[in-house]
Structures are given as C-alpha cells and as structure tokens.
Amino acid sequence: MARGAVLLAVSASVAIHRALDIASELRKRGTPLRVMMTRAATKLITPVQFQAVSGAPVFHDLFAPGGGDAYEHLTVAREASVFVAAPATADFIARLAAGIADDAPTTAALAFRGQYIFCPAMNWRMWEHPFTQRNVGILEAAGWRRVGPDSGELGCGEEGTGRLAAVEKIVAGIQDALMKVS
Ligand SMILES: Cc1cc2nc3c(=O)[nH]c(=O)nc-3n(C[C@H](O)[C@H](O)[C@H](O)COP(=O)(O)O)c2cc1C
Numbered sequence: 001m002a003r004g005a006v007l008l009a010v011s012a013s014v015a016i017h018r019a020l021d022i023a024s025e026l027r028k029r030g031t032p033l034r035v036m037m038t039r040a041a042t043k044l045i046t047p048v049q050f051q052a053v054s055g056a057p058v059f060h061d062l063f064a065p066g067g068g069d070a071y072e073h074l075t076v077a078r079e080a081s082v083f084v085a086a087p088a089t090a091d092f093i094a095r096l097a098a099g100i101a102d103d104a105p106t107t108a109a110l111a112f113r114g115q116y117i118f119c120p121a122m123n124w125r126m127w128e129h130p131f132t133q134r135n136v137g138i139l140e141a142a143g144w145r146r147v148g149p150d151s152g153e154l155g156c157g158e159e160g161t162g163r164l165a166a167v168e169k170i171v172a173g174i175q176d177a178l179m180k181v182s
Pocket residue numbers: 010011012013014015038039040041088089090091092093121122123126155
C-alpha cells in the first residue's frame with residue numbers, strides 16, 4: 001500500500017453490506033485500500049467477500065495475518081493516511097474511545113497516525129445512550145471526524161437516528177481527508 005491509502009475498519013452492524021459499496025466505490029476511484037474486520041463482523045459477512053471487492057487481503061485475525069507479516073497491524077497502519085470506521089458499532093466506538101486494542105482493527109487504530117473518520121450505525125436507543133454519546137464525544141475531542149448517523153428507518157425496523165450515513169457522503173468525507181494528507 002502506498003501513502004494516500006485508506007484503512008476501512010468494518011464492525012458488526014446490520015449495515016455492514018454498505019461497507020462493500022464503500023470499498024467498491026473507493027476501488028473504482030483507484031484509491032489504495034485495505035479492509036479490516038472485527039471478529040463479530042466476520043460472522044455477518046465473510047472476509048473473502050471484502051477481499052473480492054477491495055482487491056486486497058482482508059486483515060481480521062491479529063494472530064493469523066494473511067500476508068505472512070506478523071506485524072501486519074503496524075504495517076497497515078504505517079502505510080495508510082486515512083482510517084475509516086464504517087459502519088462503526090456502539091461496541092467498536094466504545095473500544096476505540098477506551099484505547100482498547102484487542103483485535104486487528106482496534107490495534108491498527110492505535111498504531112495509526114493520520115486522519116480518522118467514523119461512521120456510526122446502530123439502533124436509535126443505542127445511539128442516544130449516554131455511554132455511546134460519551135464515547136462519540138471522546139473520539140470527536142481527539143480529532144476524529146464523524147459522518148452520520150442519519151435519521152429514518154433503521155435496519156432493525158424501528159425509526160430514529162442511527163442509520164449509517166449514505167455511501168456517497170462517507171466517500172466524500174474520505175476524499176476530503178485524503179486531500180488534507182496529500
Ligand atoms: C443482526 C445484528 C445486527 C446488529 N447491528 C448492529 C448495529 O447496527 N449497530 C450496533 O452497534 N450493533 C449491532 N449489533 C450488535 C453488535 O454486532 C455487537 O455489539 C457486537 O459485539 C459488535 O462487535 P464489533 O464492534 O467488534 O463488531 C448487531 C447484532 C446483530 C446480531
């Protein structure tokens with residue numbers, strides 16, 4: 001991966017299929033990209049599907065990295081300029097805000113230096129919960145740029161705020177961040 005590359009960290013939201021569209025859109029634009037997945041995310045969609053769409057191995061197991069590089073969490077972080085958590089579950093946001101590094105994407109997040117973006121997606125009650133709001137505030141205070149969430153019908157069938165932002169809005173945010181580092 002070259003400088004100017006994007007690390008797309010995918011967590012286990014019902015909106016996970018839209019991360020495939022984000023990856024596909026970035027690839028169409030020729031943006032170098034590595035996808036990382038939480039353990040829970042790999043239960044919703046298999047890594048090979050993200051590999052097919054992104055054209056690169058997916059980093060999802062800290063202790064069995066695909067490329068034969070034991071320090072893949074450091075390598076991917078060093079080579080990227082923009083870290084994007086999309087969709088970002090309540091759990092993923094909480095772990096990131098706490099500085100926990102217990103899987104591939106959270107460990108890479110701590111090793112990364114550059115522009116951070118997060119795109120929350122969750123049920124509206126989870127979104128409004130004071131713990132989630134506190135964790136979102138911690139990331140924002142640390143300079144993470146937030147895209148979304150939007151309001152409307154949620155994956156669970158309820159209405160409220162918590163929908164993953166539109167793919168175009170997320171990709172525009174990524175392009176913006178790439179401009180800042182180029
Ligand atoms: C079908 C399904 C959909 C889910 N969607 C969401 C979601 O959109 N947002 C969220 O915060 N959690 C959601 N969850 C719960 C998370 O998957 C759960 O908190 C998990 O531990 C998150 O792990 P991760 O953050 O490591 O990916 C969902 C769970 C299931 C079973």
